[in-house]
Amino acid sequence: MSEEVLRLPAEELYREELEALIAAEKNPVPVGWRMSPRSVLTYIMGGKVGGKTITPKYMGDKRIVEICIATLVTDRALLLIGEPGTAKSWLSEHLTAAINGNSSRVIQGTAGTTEEQIRYSWNYAMLLAHGPSFDSLVKSPVYTAMEDGAIARIEEISRCASEVQDALISILSEKRITIPELSEEVAARKGFSIIATANTRDKGVNEMSSALKRRFNIVVLPAPSDMETEINIVSTRVAQLAEGFRINAELPDRTAVERVVTIFRELRGGKTLDGQIKLKPTSGVLSAAEAISLLVNSMALAGSFGSGKITDSDLAAALQGAVVKDDAKDKAAWTEYLENVMRKRGREYAGLYAECRERNE
């Protein structure tokens, strides 16, 4: 079956690694967990267990993952915050895969998410036929997680309307759901917790109430910390995607990737890589994920309409689109970047500079 499935859940993909870790467990395992906090850390950050190599799932600060795991040990809920494309959902999926062996208890937060989706709803056919009973109850992922003493995930929590967010408050503080229709109460078993993710760019869409925030330990996930990591991430993913889409163009060479990543990192960080010049940030996110799609687009352009090799002109067009998103402000920032930074980079960048400048006029 795995051949036909577009995307396997983490616990299926890395089943062998998880089993090796469980088999080699030496440290005490918290109630409701499948392995000790240290093994979870090894699973996420990579390492070696009993002759088996564990691949790193998250490339970044080990300390951040330690804080996440420690939070879940203390039965607190965890809120991962970060720019789009900083592996929030990725990390939450792998944490639940390692801790519970089940990463599928997910609620996707949207503007249309209702309170029932957080708590429970009814199977109306059953309800009408048999009246209210546990059988006619449709349990939400949070409900089942409470029953099983496991971790539920809520994606993009800040996209939910505030009444839906508020439904979580009582769940997180009382650790129980009341079902007034049945005069029953379901108490969470040990091990229950919630991992939520939220996007910093969505701040203000549905600002989380401080009452809810207080019930979470908040961990901010940063963008890839160093250039080398980001270039690696970008070129690996571009190669994977290009293969999948069967794009008829050469892969971008290292210089092209390096340039895009350099420009993105500099604009995102608000300063040049050597820290000498501060820059005005743009409104776009310019995450690693965006660098990947930019390069794939340039490849598609070059493959379909060009020579099959990415030229400065293709790159400039894609950059213009990625950087200048919002009216004059972005344009001014981009002009300043071109004039103050790229122009002074010398001959290597001369071609790209000329193309970008022309497009930005």
Next chain:
Amino acid sequence: MAEFYGVRHFSPACAFYVTELLERIKPQLVLIEGPSDLSGLIAPLCSIETCLPAAILAYTEEAPVRTVLYPFAEFSPEYRAMKWAAENGAEVRFCDLPSSCILAAQEESIPENKQNPSGEVSVYSRLEELSGLDNDSFWEYGFECCENYPDFIAATEEYGKSIREFSENDPNNTLREAFMRRTINEAEQSGINSDKIAVITGAFHTAGLKDAPFSAEDKAMTEKLPSVGSKATLMPYSYYRLSARSGYGAGSKAPGYYEILWKNRLAGHLADSSAEYLARLAAYQRENGYSASSAEVIEALRLSETLAAMRGGKMANLADLRDAAVTCLGHGSFGEISLACADTEIGVKIGSLPEGTVCTSLQEDFTRQLRELKLERFRKASGEELELDLRENLRVKSEKSAFLDLNRSFFLHRLRALGIRFGEQLCRQQDNATWAELWRLQWSPETEIEIVEASLSGDTIAQAAELTLGKRLLETESLAETGDILSEAFLCGLSDTVKTAVSAVQRLAVNCTSAADSGATIGTLSSIVRFGSIRRIDTGAMAPLMQQLFLRFCLELPTAAVCDKAAAEELVTAVSRVNDACLSHDFLDDDRLNSVLYELSDSDTANPLISGFACAVLMERGKISAEKLSELISRRLSRGTPPGEGALWFEGLSRKNRRSLISRLSVWEKLCEFVSGLDDEEFKPVLVCLRRTFSEFSPSEKADIAENIGEVLGIPRETASEFVTAAVTDEEKQALDELDDFDFGDI
């Protein structure tokens, strides 16, 4: 054999157990790792009036001044040992190389990295590899939370041994240990029972001292030590400076936190330290208007304990506490609690010393510089003027005297930057030559006090000035102010600060949306560049910075120009400064400015004053055609434009190159037409504006204008001139007075 005890500097646990150790062995003599020639300073340091942190400072007598510092805090094991000795009547001495020798070694430019020899660096990274913990965490988990005397002593000994085993000893350390062995040997020879000698050194050295007896080799090595004339003093120290000096031994990263550990350990409830740390953060947050609930503190405490447990620690260490605080109190961002962290981890404590014990090196440096710069005769209460010629004096031989005046200028500017009132710069009247300065020097007792106050910032005047300006740079967020600091650093001849300031200006320039500020900064930078090499500081970095600011200015100006009268005045000044800069430096893009000004001169939305001024600049540069100018004048002074605006525009136009304006008859024709076309109500505001405009013209210019107007109206030039220059009659005066009540609105 003597009792050896290896410590880690600024470790509260070591400080606690050193007292216990001394209490147990009751030595007659305590030897401490410290400069052996400065044992005399131990008594004042242990005096009851002394409040720590304080430092022993040794410095060379001759310029260039080099210094070596030995800071102590309440929880320094060395200080506790001294204190014990002082209270229990034991003799106490320093046993390391004399400070004069260390200063001499600095002079020979032997890399003086005694605090952090390369061997130790590698051993710490090895430690990190093995334990997965950084050096500080390893120490805090393993030692700082230990509450058992024998365990602790055994563990530190093992620690010192292992560190030594895995690191190479550098020659500097070999020499120091040879000297310490010699001192110990001498003490033993002097008749004190060797069991009654306690030797307190860094744990790294203990192993080297304990297992190696004093040898002939040591004797040969320490026979002839280099030495340099030096002096030493005690000085008050601050936690801030303690934390700013990184590196093993010389400072402590978080003195405030270590003090919490120390106090709680003394009180017998070490485990409360974590809670105290977090509670203090929360208290700071509340005091400063942020919310921080007890629930959050409790959660942070739980999280920090789990984090410690995950890494194998018994008690949360500083890193755990801080990370937990960021997660729970800071809601994920360090920025939210960074100030609270600085306040709790570092603190603002400043030591104090009994009167008479301080002779700061800054005072010495001041006297020495007065002597060297031949300024001693100005050290008197009556003021005297001093004229400086900053150019190189080619008639003298030595470089020192060739640049005497320049160095004097640096010195006086630095004093001014430090807030030490000694010299006051006067304006030179006749020209603004960059090579000349006029000062008035006056000495007062306040000067001396101000020097002592400034001594907390540094050990020499140059260093203190550098630190003070650096601090101001960190504090300010305003571009114009940063520009001023840059120019001050330039005047002080502090090239490093100039560099820092240049990058600060660069940093702020990016977010500066005020064209007035960036214009002012361009002006400041331009005047620095125009100094050229006379101050012997490289101004190369300024050009790209000016280009950047210039670009920013040009991009912001059109938007900024839509503003009220007050802002317009500022902008006119800015445009004029940028224009001057543009004329004096080729590296600024003239065309870009011209096109922006052209756009402004033609814009109906920009403030008319700026439009007029832009037009005047273009006229001066010859970048506007006669037709265009005449078109603009007609439009601005036509019936369609509100009269107040027209008059304001004219005011802007006449701010520059009046002569060429006067010589254009067409301008005056248009103006006459404009004025005569106004009705009474419209005339009043225009009159106010025009009167203000013409008040800045000189009498001869006024006469010429009158002549022009006379020609336009067909009046003989003499009559016109007479009419303009005649005294104001009572009737006119009354009319003018009435105008005083005129509501200016937004003109």
